[in-house]
Amino acid sequence: MTALNELIRIVGASHVLTGTQAEPYLNDWRGRYEGRALAVVRPGSTQEVADVVKWCAASKTPIVPQGGNTGLCGGATPDSSGTAIVLSLTRMNQVRSVDVDNDTMVVEAGCILQAAQTAARNADRLFPLSLAAEGSCTVGGNLGTNAGGTQVLRYGNTRELVLGLEVVTAQGDIWHGLRGLRKDNTGYDLRDLYIGSEGTLGIITAATLKLYPLPVAQCTALLGMASVSDAVAVLAAARKGFGASLTGFELIGGVCLHGVVQCYPQQRIPFEGDSAKLPWYTLLELSDSESAQHARERFEAIVSQTLDENLVIDAVIAESITQSKALWHLRESIPLAEKAFGKSIKNDVSIPVSRMAEFVEVTNAALQARMPGVQHVIFGHLGDGNLHYNVACGQACTEKELLARQDELYELVFDSVHRFGGSISAEHGVGQLKRDLLPRYKDPLELALMKRIKQALDPQGLMNPGKVLN
Amino acid sequence: MTALNELIRIVGASHVLTGTQAEPYLNDWRGRYEGRALAVVRPGSTQEVADVVKWCAASKTPIVPQGGNTGLCGGATPDSSGTAIVLSLTRMNQVRSVDVDNDTMVVEAGCILQAAQTAARNADRLFPLSLAAEGSCTVGGNLGTNAGGTQVLRYGNTRELVLGLEVVTAQGDIWHGLRGLRKDNTGYDLRDLYIGSEGTLGIITAATLKLYPLPVAQCTALLGMASVSDAVAVLAAARKGFGASLTGFELIGGVCLHGVVQCYPQQRIPFEGDSAKLPWYTLLELSDSESAQHARERFEAIVSQTLDENLVIDAVIAESITQSKALWHLRESIPLAEKAFGKSIKNDVSIPVSRMAEFVEVTNAALQARMPGVQHVIFGHLGDGNLHYNVACGQACTEKELLARQDELYELVFDSVHRFGGSISAEHGVGQLKRDLLPRYKDPLELALMKRIKQALDPQGLMNPGKVLN
Known part of the structure; x- marks a missing residue:
């Protein structure tokens, strides 16, 4: 098949996966999404990424970028059409350099988060991004979703830990933006536009990350x-x-x-x-x-x-x-601890800290009114206003009944979040899971502006189609 | 005149300034730039800003947004054509609210920075942005230029102090994005696109700002x-x-x-x-x-x-x-202390901290080779890699001779900055002053991406034309 031969010519036969070899890349780890793909392509360098994207742009082949495939919203799973390639960045896993005096390091997108943390520690520095999946998620995935985690209160989300980016655009050009500068006011903030865009505007291939002193x-x-x-x-x-x-x-x-x-x-x-x-x-x-x-x-x-x-x-x-x-x-x-509560409906929401107590009280009451006896499994990063406001069966129903009412309960919780000035996705992103909810909760003008940006940077609509925006 | 009548209808006769009343708004305070305008328009509310912009969009009238007019790069001065309006935001100067438990406050664009600092302090909180012009610059100008200052090392640039924005788009629509959330991953980062865009993509009318505990x-x-x-x-x-x-x-x-x-x-x-x-x-x-x-x-x-x-x-x-x-x-x-050194050529550059010593040594030597006896007046925010690397006459020449060679010396210094991976504008922005230098020092792809964003958000090119991009 010509397409596969073209891809093989760029990255080599052993890095174009199909059939059973491709399968692990076609599902999300929670088993919610399953897709198909023309092939899984694993480029080994930025130039290879650019060449693959150029080929995709010419042949109008959609691209689904993927890191450690630990996302929670289906953002890295292709659709069922089988027309897209999954572009796995896991071979680009190097820490390119650590600049101790500048408190920065340059890391490739496919680098496992834990490996990045270790490289920093070996240089007597802290890279503070830390989250449950750190042993298998990649820095590129963290960047694509603007991951949060347990140290946001002090160090910010992933966005705030990045100084520069290397990006392959939707046209297959390479933006060499790996600056290690804490101040640079020479134009629009393209960096933060790519961060958190879930691979829908281009492919981040490397980043210059901030380092901090290790606490004593x-x-x-x-x-x-x-x-x-x-x-x-x-x-x-x-x-x-x-x-x-x-x-x-x-x-x-x-x-x-x-x-x-x-x-x-x-x-x-x-x-x-x-x-x-x-x-x-x-x-x-x-x-x-x-x-x-x-x-x-x-x-x-x-x-x-x-x-x-x-x-x-x-x-x-x-x-x-x-x-x-x-x-x-x-x-x-x-x-x-699902065994204790059974399967639950999981929410990753944020609320202004000042309204948190009232939000919990009001939303708990609304849930009890709707499903008396339901159990509230609430925990999260209060310092960031981020709650995992989960709902379990309790005495209310069976797991099956609960999950059957998932959409209804999402709506109840998210409507409440919205009334309290909150966000329906604090740190997990949008992906496929929350894409169709955005129009209900986001200012239509904001969505329209997002679509104009998408059109400007990816006019063919080939970058991770169906994610974030419809 | 119809145009003026239309503007008067929106903001009232006393807020449409022409003639000598308009003059203070048509020059920058350093006296480098002088422009002309159809009128200076001073809206008193977000809705009035939107109505003015809608009128401008319909009549194809360029808009130059202006805050405290303390910028250093001519970003708030209109060109000499007299076709633009200057849109002064100084009447929108309220601190709309302080949310102590959420550590945030909502401030209008025309609020003087010092008034914002004071509002925070009155609530036993710190708003850490601090810079020389704080008694007269406005928060909107700080946002438009992503201002730096003396506390960036700990608290970041203006960008890092903002959670949400209210923006009037180039079409005169109002984006209600005044979120007070530390985590919100529901789409593209429009906020950081408007911040630092120097009014070329839209007009920031208010912002939700982060507060911190006051140091003991x-x-x-x-x-x-x-x-x-x-x-x-x-x-x-x-x-x-x-x-x-x-x-x-x-x-x-x-x-x-x-x-x-x-x-x-x-x-x-x-x-x-x-x-x-x-x-x-x-x-x-x-x-x-x-x-x-x-x-x-x-x-x-x-x-x-x-x-x-x-x-x-x-x-x-x-x-x-x-x-x-x-x-x-x-x-x-x-x-x-200009009296001591005479007029100097001022540079606001950043360099990775790790290369700072070598940069100063190499650039000083190159300057001495070019103009023996020239004086290096160097100071700045070393913790941010930001130097005010200024050049004074010393024994080399007269002030007049020095200023006559300004372009040549800019080029020498900026070429060196570029070789060391630095930025030719660390915290002052681009405006008119450095607009034509960007093509020499910025990746052409990055400029092309910026132009696509500009085209997407301001297709008529009416927002602060001739600033940042040509």
Whole structure:
């Protein structure tokens, strides 16, 4: 077949996959989406990416860029037509350079996030992007979706960690934008346009990333409290007391912790009696540039202040790195504790922090009115206003009944998010999953502007068609 | 005249200025550019801005948006044709709201930067954008040019301080994008496209800005050293030791300090003997969330470490807020010390920090070879890689001769900046001043992509024509 021969000519026969070899690239890992493709093409260099795209542009072949294929919204899965190629960037996995004095490194799109973190650490620096999939997701995927994670409160989303990009445009030209500059006001911000565009405007092949000093010590605490509004007040106190040293502030519903220890009995909630049965907990992380002792002293000051103010009911400050890890492990186990709650309807929403308490109260009540007995499995990055506001069966129904009403419950939750000035996708992106919801929740003018940008940069509509925009 | 009547109908007769009333809006404050306009129009609301723009779009009248008119590149001055209107946003000067729990505030484009800072401080919060013109520049101008300033090292450029925008498009539609969310991954990043576009894509009428906790204490020190590379090494030590508490790191050529005390004899260099004659100094600021004593102890630790390592030759740590202010005043007086150096050719460039020492050495040598005896007046935000690399007559020539060779010296400096991977406009933007230099230093593909964006959002080319792009 001519098409395959052309692709083989560019990247070599062993990097054009079809049949069973291609299969792992054609489904998303959660098993929600399944597609077909002409072939999976795995270029080994930016020039090869450009050559593949040029061929696609000439032959009007759609392109679905793919990194570690760990996305949650089907953004890297082709449609069922079989006309597109999947362009896998996993062979472009090098850390090209680390510039210690400039606090930057240049990383290729296919580099596993954890490998990028390690390269930074080996240079005595921190690359702060950190999320559950870091062992298998790629930097290119993080860039394409503007990934969030657990350190956004201090370091920002992926967008804020990038200084420069190398991009192959929809025409197959290479934009050499790998600048390592913290200030550059010489024109439009193309960088941030490509970041978060989910491969629909071009293909990011490499990026110049910001590095930070490694913290000297980290300290973690779990605080129990009566309400979300108390948690918001503790956040304000922690931001004031810790400044930029506050690197994590997670909200955890008490229900979530109990679900974790039910599923994983080797884990434990570090409280006894009534303190183990509080409705809400917050997990705080402080990163200190002085010493472990200094970090602990600062924590004790804030904890005793918020205890005195009756914002916090009980508190545990980790005594060791092992205990810190155990607290984080509790938090990270929540999404895995499905056995306790059954399958749930998962939401990744953001709300202004100031409206969070009211949002939870109002939305919980609306859900109970609609499906009495339904269970709220709520946790997330309170410091960023980002909640994983999940809904499980509880006493309300069976898993099957719940999932059958998914669209209805999405609408209930998202309508509430929208009324509170929030976003229906805080950190996971749009992909296929939320594409058709955008017109309900986004300003029509904003969608029209997006379409004009799409038309300007990808007039043939070949870049990841059907994702983000319809 | 019909046009004026139409504009008067929208904003009222007292807000359509012509003749001598219009004059202050038709020149830039440095007196480099002078233009003409059909009228200066001062709308009082977003809707009035939209109505004016709709009228302009229908009548094909170019629009030059203007804030405090403090720009350095002629971006807010109309051309000499007299066909454009100047759209002054200074009447839209309200802080619409402060959301303390969300750490955000909504500010209109015409609000003076200092008024925005004050509104934040009144709510016990910091709005960190800070620059020399803050008493007269507007937030809209800061947004349009992505202004930098003295706190970029810690808080980023204006871009990084913005969560949401309200924009009137080139068609006169209003984009209601005033979101107060730290995470929102539901489409293309229009926000960052408008920021830094210098009014060439649309008109920003309001923004949701990020707030931070006020520091409890600040401490300042002036360190003297032998070379730029020693200054870079001190920067690395300070970043490691202070983490995010390092909020300022300025490089100052010794020549600059002597020029300041020559012009302003009431100021003094806080060193004696040889320490007052060092080639380089750095001004460091530490913002502490604990106490003044704690800040001072941390400073002493870093200063004694860098003295031991022979990176620093002598150091003064401010003993009081008054002394801190005196040190900053020395730094801020440098651009005003023209009497000492005569008129100079001013450059606002950025270079990767790791290449800064070599850049200064090589470029100084090239300038001396071209014009022996010329004086280097170098200072800037080393922590951001941003230098004001200015060139004064010294023994080389008269002011007149120097200015006559401005284009030649720009080219010499910018060619060197380009070779070192730098930017010819770090924080001042492009405007008219550097528009025609972009094709020499920017990737042609990047310029082509910018033009496609411009065409997509402003197909009639009415938004601030002749700025940024030709």
